[in-house]
Amino acid sequence: MKESILSLCPSHWTDYELIDTGGFEKLERFGKFILSRPEPQAIWDKSMPESEWRSIAHAHFAKEKNNPEKGQWQEFKRIPHNWQVAYKNPHGLDLTLNLAMTSFKHIGLFPEQAVNWDYISETLKTFPIAKPKVLNLFAYTGAASVAARACGADVTHLDSVKQVVTWSKHNMESSKLDGIRWIVDDAMKFIKREQRRGNTYHGIILDPPAYGRGPDGEKWILEEQINEMLKVCSEILDPEHHFLILNMYSLSFSSMIAANLIRSNFPKVDNAEHGELYLVDKFEKKLPLGIFFRFRS
Template identity: 80%
Template sequence: MQDRILSLSPGVWKDYELIDTGGFEKLERFGEFIVSRPEPQAIWDKSMQDSEWKKLAHAHFAKEKNNPEKGHWEQLKRMPHNWQIGYQNEEGLDIKLNLAQTSFKHIGLFPEQAVNWDYIFSTIKRSPVKNPKVLNLFAYTGAASVAAKAAGADVTHLDSVKQVVTWSRHNMEASKLDGIRWIVDDAMKFIKREARRGNKYQGIILDPPAYGRGPDGEKWVLEEQINEMLKTCAEILDPKDHFLLLNMYSLSFSSLIAVNLIKSNFGEVKNPEHGELYLQDKFEKKLPLGIFFRFSSF
């Protein structure tokens, strides 16, 4: 098993482009609109001048001084608050995703995850189980859930925030799909109940935040709770036919941490892959955007 770094090939996704990075910011195109927003990993210099960024961008996210995760969008050119883009791949995945300017600098998707949408889609297509049960934890706005549903899975989508679950439903409907099971709950509480019930899933997708809160204020701290969560996931993952995908975005995490977590909780797994996710800008600078571990029995 070797460490890998994964990224979409430039130009493959027509509706997305990472134009430039640096100065703790990134400049991106989503469909026909270009936005600039904070990026703590981009500690190098920009390749383009600030004046060029401002000339290109439709909107810029300005951080609050006391809270770098909050702020407001400065509109530099006319653009809608909500818009939609598509994602397609050569294997037949074709989904629509709704975007919006939020007060937390996010717009509704993480583009580096597209390589994992591809993995989810192709892995489910290979599954010997018809309509495999897939659980997406910390599912956010549900691009992975929609990709799994498009491949024919019976999908359970869980997030602690009702608004993003509603956003996910809109993504499903925009992609002309239906039948995803929506759950607003604390992820740890839910999987422990599933383990007690003896329920099994052929696929589990986890993309936990570094910090978070459940719907009733339950505290989530990645390094304190991810081991316990994976231990419980091992109880509910089908021992014969299965896949698991783990993403973690933390500035202090190495992919070796994911390797140790998986080995500790699942033992030896089939077809393991682990490493870093990144996106490459037009100037060939590679922006690291988290670590992953994924494995599949089929």
């Protein structure tokens, strides 16, 4: 298996900016609005003084002491509950994405994933297939699904949370698209059914959390189940024209683990790339935000 080891950072995005990082926080601009949020990877000092962070931020997420993923937003300036940002790349991809401040610090968008939206767009344009089938698992608010649909793919979007599937529909409609197939289900159960049915996909996108629950309480633990999931994915990925993207955010995982998982489960992998996803703040500090592995035929 020939492979490239890369670090990938989005560029050319006027509606997003990582302003500063440090002190276990990050300061970001999404469109017109600036937010400060917890960031466990930012273990260094901030480049800007705390007073400047607070003076320019519209809102700050204050986490609970006993649950770092949950808390509440403190608003310093007027900010709408919902707003939109645009993502356009030089190759014609044009998305409109809806954002909102949630009680789990997330706002409906992971900016570092823009490099994968570009990859999906570039790859689908090379396929000699009128309507490639793409499956997006653990799809969250669906920017990758919308990117694939914008390139003419027949997209199946799956998440276990009904509310984020509804959010994804809004992203599709705001991007002036339609036709995505929406599934609220447990990812493992769904792909095993697809395997039994003999269904295949030209593209599979996996963005699993470290821990999660299916709609009926099914337990997901990344390190215990990702190997089995990739085994099943190898059976439903079209053998001739295909791509696969695997993202993992576990702090204990390296991209070498992802490479070993792919080697173990896919008999032939071409044009493989793996490494880190990251963002760069205005002071040139690089913030790592997960690992990836991707390949295409």
